[in-house]
Amino acid sequence: xxxxxxxxxxxxxxxxxxxxxxxxxxxxxxxxxxxxxxxxxxxxxxxxxxxxxxxxxxxxxxxxxxxxxxxxxxxxxxxxxxxxxxxxxxxxxxxxxxxxxxxxxxxxxxxxxxxxxxxxxxxxxxxxxxxxxxxxxxxxxxxxxxxxxxxxxxxxxxxxxxxxxxxxxxxxxxxxxxxxxxxxxxxxxxxxxxxxxxxxxxxxxxxxxxxxxxxxxxxxxxxxxxxxxxxxxxxxxxxxxxxxxxxxxxxxxxxxxxxxxxxxxxxxxxxxxxxxxxxxxxxxxxxxxxxxxxxxxxxxxxxxxxxxxxxxxxxxxxxxxxxxxxxxxxxxxxxxxxxxxxxxxxxxxxxxxxxxxxxxxxxxxxxxxxxxxxxxxxxxxxxxxxxxxxxxxxxxxxxxxxxxxxxxxxxxxxxxxxxxxxxxxxxxx
Amino acid sequence: xxxxxxxxxxxxxxxxxxxxxxxxxxxxxxxxxxxxxxxxxxxxxxxxxxxxxxxxxxxxxxxxxxxxxxxxxxxxxxxxxxxxxxxxxxxxxxxxxxxxxxxxxxxxxxxxxxxxxxxxxxxxxxxxxxxxxxxxxxxxxxxxxxxxxxxxxxxxxxxxxxxxxxxxxxxxxxxxxxxxxxxxxxxxxxxxxxxxxxxxxxxxxxxxxxxxxxxxxxxxxxxxxxxxxxxxxxxxxxxxxxxxxxxxxxxxxxxxxxxxxxxxxxxxxxxxxxxxxxxxxxxxxxxxxxxxxxxxxxxxxxxxxxxxxxxxxxxxxxxxxxxxxxxxxxxxxxxxxxxxxxxxxxxxxxxxxxxxxxxxxxxxxxxxxxxxxxxxxxxxxxxxxxxxxxxxxxxxxxxxxxxxxxx
Numbered sequence: 001x002x003x004x005x006x007x008x009x010x011x012x013x014x015x016x017x018x019x020x021x022x023x024x025x026x027x028x029x030x031x032x033x034x035x036x037x038x039x040x041x042x043x044x045x046x047x048x049x050x051x052x053x054x055x056x057x058x059x060x061x062x063x064x065x066x067x068x069x070x071x072x073x074x075x076x077x078x079x080x081x082x083x084x085x086x087x088x089x090x091x092x093x094x095x096x097x098x099x100x101x102x103x104x105x106x107x108x109x110x111x112x113x114x115x116x117x118x119x120x121x122x123x124x125x126x127x128x129x130x131x132x133x134x135x136x137x138x139x140x141x142x143x144x145x146x147x148x149x150x151x152x153x154x155x156x157x158x159x160x161x162x163x164x165x166x167x168x169x170x171x172x173x174x175x176x177x178x179x180x181x182x183x184x185x186x187x188x189x190x191x192x193x194x195x196x197x198x199x200x201x202x203x204x205x206x207x208x209x210x211x212x213x214x215x216x217x218x219x220x221x222x223x224x225x226x227x228x229x230x231x232x233x234x235x236x237x238x239x240x241x242x243x244x245x246x247x248x249x250x251x252x253x254x255x256x257x258x259x260x261x262x263x264x265x266x267x268x269x270x271x272x273x274x275x276x277x278x279x280x281x282x283x284x285x286x287x288x289x290x291x292x293x294x295x296x297x298x299x300x301x302x303x304x305x306x307x308x309x310x311x312x313x314x315x316x317x318x319x320x321x322x323x324x325x326x327x328x329x330x331x332x333x334x335x336x337x338x339x340x341x342x343x344x345x346x347x348x349x350x351x352x353x354x355x356x357x358x359x360x361x362x363x364x365x366x367x368x369x370x371x372x373x374x375x376x377x378x379x380x381x382x383x384x385x386x387x388x389x390x391x392x393x394x395x396x397x398x399x400x401x402x403x404x405x406x407x408x409x410x411x412x413x414x415x416x417x418x419x420x421x422x423x424x425x426x427x428x429x
Numbered sequence: 430x431x432x433x434x435x436x437x438x439x440x441x442x443x444x445x446x447x448x449x450x451x452x453x454x455x456x457x458x459x460x461x462x463x464x465x466x467x468x469x470x471x472x473x474x475x476x477x478x479x480x481x482x483x484x485x486x487x488x489x490x491x492x493x494x495x496x497x498x499x500x501x502x503x504x505x506x507x508x509x510x511x512x513x514x515x516x517x518x519x520x521x522x523x524x525x526x527x528x529x530x531x532x533x534x535x536x537x538x539x540x541x542x543x544x545x546x547x548x549x550x551x552x553x554x555x556x557x558x559x560x561x562x563x564x565x566x567x568x569x570x571x572x573x574x575x576x577x578x579x580x581x582x583x584x585x586x587x588x589x590x591x592x593x594x595x596x597x598x599x600x601x602x603x604x605x606x607x608x609x610x611x612x613x614x615x616x617x618x619x620x621x622x623x624x625x626x627x628x629x630x631x632x633x634x635x636x637x638x639x640x641x642x643x644x645x646x647x648x649x650x651x652x653x654x655x656x657x658x659x660x661x662x663x664x665x666x667x668x669x670x671x672x673x674x675x676x677x678x679x680x681x682x683x684x685x686x687x688x689x690x691x692x693x694x695x696x697x698x699x700x701x702x703x704x705x706x707x708x709x710x711x712x713x714x715x716x717x718x719x720x721x722x723x724x725x726x727x728x729x730x731x732x733x734x735x736x737x738x739x740x741x742x743x744x745x746x747x748x749x750x751x752x753x754x755x756x757x758x759x760x761x762x763x764x765x766x767x768x769x770x771x772x773x774x775x776x777x778x779x780x781x782x783x784x785x786x787x788x789x790x791x792x793x794x795x796x797x798x799x800x801x802x803x804x805x806x807x808x809x810x811x812x813x814x815x816x817x818x819x820x821x822x823x824x825x826x827x828x829x830x831x832x833x834x835x836x
Contacts, residue, residue: 021514022503022822024807029510075510102664105723365816367506368560369604377724379604391604402508414508416557421606425662 029075033410036180037078042066044185048135054384055096063390068397083133090117144170185235198317199324215338233349244375245385246285269313349407379422390420450548457797461785462743463757465700467688468641473526476541480587481631483577494831502823520549539575559602588628595650619655623648641688668724708734708764737764755785770810775821777808801827
């Protein structure tokens with residue numbers, strides 16, 4: 001009897017310890033729904049290419065949101081997804097910014113200048129071969145139709161043959177790729193280029209694209225991508241005022257800095273787009289690079305301190321003033337209504353990144369990670385204050401996946417955002 | 430009489446065996462009966478189950494037992510196709526009881542040392558919920574000296590003083606990244622103590638049907654001077670200062686149990702327990718750090734437990750003079766409300782199944798073994814605080830064995 005009890009007890013213990021794992025039944029990753037992901041192409045700008053920290057480099061390319069989406073699509077019949085990756089030997093691509101130190105909480109940024117991918121002073125090493133991530137940093141809806149731009153833009157230039165350079169437009173470049181599914185997230189730069197130049201237009205990359213021109217050209221893009229009846233997804237354009245580039249160097253912060261040196265400092269003065277000098281308010285947005293430009297508070301020949309005197313205001317190109325903010329917002333809203341009505345009429349999925357990034361500006365918590373639009377600490381935006389971190393890409397990737405699943409009844413599994421980093425902090429003191 | 434009892438049984442409101450991180454493994458015989466037995470004067474484990482029944486024990490005894498517990502939980506993020514399992518770790522709930530009293534007298538003294546609350550979950554350092562929790566090791570050890578008095582041949586009362594020694598180690602990843610991309614980590618570790626009591630009433634009717642009313646008080650366990658260790662990139666050490674300490678408080682809930690014991694025959698006993706666990710005192714889990722920085726604020730995470738309850742039905746059958754066989758079933762209602770499910774206690778309503786056996790080698794020496802199984806229902810939740818969104822499913826296995834010496 002004793003033996004019997006002991007034996008059965010031991011047997012039961014072993015049995016339970018070894019087996020009987022709990023299981024969860026899952027539907028994710030089983031069906032493509034009404035879509036066909038066997039050949040996915042991604043059309044877009046720097047965000048699509050994986051540009052981050054002020055540069056395009058291999059680590060960023062690998063975690064570009066289309067690459068993350070494509071990896072998830074693989075479980076529902078998605079095929080291979082090729083990107084114009086830099087080689088390991090030239091992994092740092094165009095070069096990029098790193099955070100080299102935090103001094104009293106203030107970041108010190110440094111340029112990575114090793115293992116770059118330049119074949120001469122201005123041209124990147126050519127890439128040949130199949131490309132499905134067609135994201136080109138700096139690409140705009142209007143310039144997508146300008147053949148000369150393919151010579152001016154080094155990121156597009158590196159993907160073209162010598163005979164194509166300057167003669168083939170981006171619009172032509174993305175066609176004829178026999179895709180079955182596409183994503184199109186383009187148009188940010190049609191507003192952002194103007195905004196990041198402080199509302200000053202100096203060349204074709206910082207023009208504010210005319211609203212009706214945008215609608216027309218965008219529909220040309222969508223028509224080309226759906227020419228074979230392909231399904232796809234479009235992304236809306238984020239509100240430029242939601243990014244850290246315009247929310248880090250605030251008027252209040254500048255004034256506090258000035259007061260710390262001279263308690264008599266009373267106001268910050270800016271030069272507006274209308275070329276007048278006035279006191280800055282919280283509604284005027286100062287560009288992120290201003291904090292390292294070394295201009296603030298420096299006296300001019302007449303002894304007026306830069307930004308602290310109406311006779312030496314912060315120059316127009318450093319500030320997206322209140323009126324310019326309203327103008328940019330108005331254009332973005334117009335672009336987005338064009339994008340949405342076009343996508344709706346074509347039956348395409350819509351990733352509303354405009355709405356989502358506005359949410360992130362307020363701050364959200366996903367899988368235990370707080371994410372917001374604060375520079376460096378927010379986790380979503382990289383060191384240039386415009387482009388996403390790997391974590392930010394994963395979060396946006398899920399916005400696309402959710403929209404695709406919703407529209408096409410597919411079950412592409414979501415991306416585990418906790419596997420992707422935010423800003424890297426230096427490990428030196 | 431039995432009919433009346435049955436109707437009482439059926440009319441008992443659905444009180445629950447509150448779960449959360451309550452561990453219902455305190456005596457091999459009772460575990461074999463799904464944890465029922467407050468109304469049975471079965472053995473020295475009555476020190477825990479009902480101090481009032483202790484004076485009805487015929488012999489003096491000491492016993493010690495252990496229940497290696499396997500907590501097998503799996504998580505799947507919303508929309509994901511990847512299941513993540515907790516690591517196989519064996520938690521060691523244990524129990525020790527001693528009962529002594531002069532044979533001729535109507536009182537007995539007892540001492541119980543047992544682990545009524547605890548948790549051991551290790552999800553690993555790189556699972557998808559790592560920023561909410563990577564591991565928790567929580568132990569509460571109650572020391573309970575007890576006095577039990579037989580007021581009449583029908584009524585016994587008893588009470589014990591409870592001292593709790595608590596131990597906690599909680600780890601999670603921090604969403605700040607080293608240059609190589611890996612995450613930072615926080616480890617909170619501390620010990621604390623608390624006090625409470627346990628009192629019970631045992632009534633034996635003329636028909637030998639027994640009743641129990643037992644209350645175990647809440648025990649607020651305070652952790653003072655716990656150590657908070659942060660592994661972060663060096664550039665962030667001013668934000669996460671070394672040598673940080675913290676204070677925290679872990680309220681362990683009161684439990685009220687109503688029990689009935691019914692002799693079906695001279696050899697077979699039926700026991701039914703309904704328990705109500707006042708988990709509502711667990712409102713939040715707060716950490717108050719000795720040094721606060723802009724990155725390290727005191728935290729107050731809402732838990733908002735509601736009261737839990739359980740129903741347990743067990744049977745004890747004396748198959749031969751030396752061998753007893755036991756079985757039990759139960760159901761417990763979770764105290765964790767929607768929106769507050771966490772990986773530290775991925776709780777849900779659960780079914781309980783148990784079996785057990787006891788063997789008396791001599792009149793003095795006895796071995797009891799049990800097998801306890803809980804099927805915690807699958808629960809899909811998005812946590813309000815952390816946003817952790819997904820489905821948890823848990824199975825609990827706890828084989829157990831104890832040795833008893835009686836005289």
